[in-house]
């Protein structure tokens with residue numbers, strides 16, 4: 001919301017929580033200093049494990065997990081009124097993204113002026129007016145989130161996040177090392193967003209042989225001396241757990257390790273913008289709440305949709321879709337989170353069995369009880385499972401649905417969407433279209449499939465489905481002319497740290 005403050009020439013954004021409603025008009029109300037004081041107090045984030053200092057969003061830009069191993073999350077969601085939401089529907093997308101972050105960042109954020117950088121990053125996209133929304137038929141819509149520099153939705157968060165981190169480091173005169181565990185697309189987006197920056201290095205860990213050629217080349221062909229790609233002999237969950245350990249390690253201080261995985265709250269909030277944008281626009285056309293089918297892995301993208309819903313965006317159900325690695329659909333069906341072996345599939349960016357971001361949802365289901373959340377996460381780490389109570393499970397399924405889509409169904413769906421709409425989709429997006437088709441009869445209102453990647457990133461799967469290759473954007477073709485640079489290591493914290501020491505350590 002926009003609050004005009006008396007005596008101030010311009011307006012500031014402030015959140016209004018459930019328990020604090022600011023109802024001032026221009027020229028009235030509290031003194032600016034009093035309001036700023038309230039703001040500073042209001043804009044702190046807590047750890048999901050309840051045992052770390054509360055921090056502002058600006059502080060979280062440069063942080064991975066909290067000291068207690070938890071993730072940062074807000075105590076309450078800023079709410080947008082119906083008129084504020086519809087105003088957002090008319091705005092340029094880069095403006096919405098910048099405003100949403102400012103809303104969560106509070107005064108501290110405003111004063112540091114991150115907005116210009118965020119707008120600059122998004123304005124450089126092929127489509128700066130927002131991700132394209134297509135009305136395919138009746139209740140079926142698509143939102144194409146692959147028009148950024150590396151052709152997956154990760155760009156929508158990582159390009160502006162890199163600008164914000166760079167600005168923060170410049171203001172504070174510090175350097176940082178960004179650590180990134182990737183199942184493919186996050187690493188590509190991170191490497192691109194940070195390549196050539198003066199204040200930050202980037203270290204990308206990807207599972208050996210489990211990312212597509214295009215994805216790997218997007219991480220290894222940058223020719224940027226501040227980026228180190230590391231191929232880890234393990235799966236994504238190994239990469240993720242190494243990164244988590246590195247944050248807690250001795251070296252963390254020396255290198256100022258920084259997280260841009262979806263455990264970084266600012267990144268999730270940047271993704272919230274497109275759920276607000278799409279739901280408001282589609283709602284304006286049909287007057288109904290909008291459902292989303294979201295190809296999921298780490299539960300980051302769909303959690304951003306949940307935040308948009310909590311802020312008041314006209315959103316119905318959020319449907320988690322998966323490939324054979326169906327840890328989330330099983331959880332939604334049974335209330336039991338149980339880790340299995342990660343199976344390599346045709347949609348590698350979703351080959352995950354530990355959905356880190358679900359910890360934020362768990363914390364909310366537990367009534368924001370840090371101790372209870374910590375106990376559950378501890379059990380998951382030690383015994384590979386936990387179980388939600390019946391009331392937690394039903395609270396979860398009020399907002400979410402879930403659907404697994406195996407290889408056969410994904411390939412069939414890719415063929416069907418191509419035949420019906422002449423549209424080539426990637427194998428991740430296929431799981432979303434499959435779920436939309438299976439569940440449409442049970443949902444009220446339109447369903448939007450969030451297309452998470454460009455089909456040209458996954459040519460092998462497209463060829464298997466359609467017997468033809470997708471058109472390759474010139475930018476991807478160029479990658480195949482470049483020399484690759486990366487090292488391969490065993491899946492241990494020590495092996496990765498020693499690569500970092502060799503590359504970026506002080507001699």
Ligand SMILES: *Cc1c(COP(=O)(O)O)cnc(C)c1O
Pocket residue numbers: 152153154185186262295296297298299300301302349350428452453
């Ligand atoms: C990262 C990714 C996903 C999974 O998103 P989460 O935020 O991890 O749930 C799905 N599809 C593609 C193409 C991705 O790159």
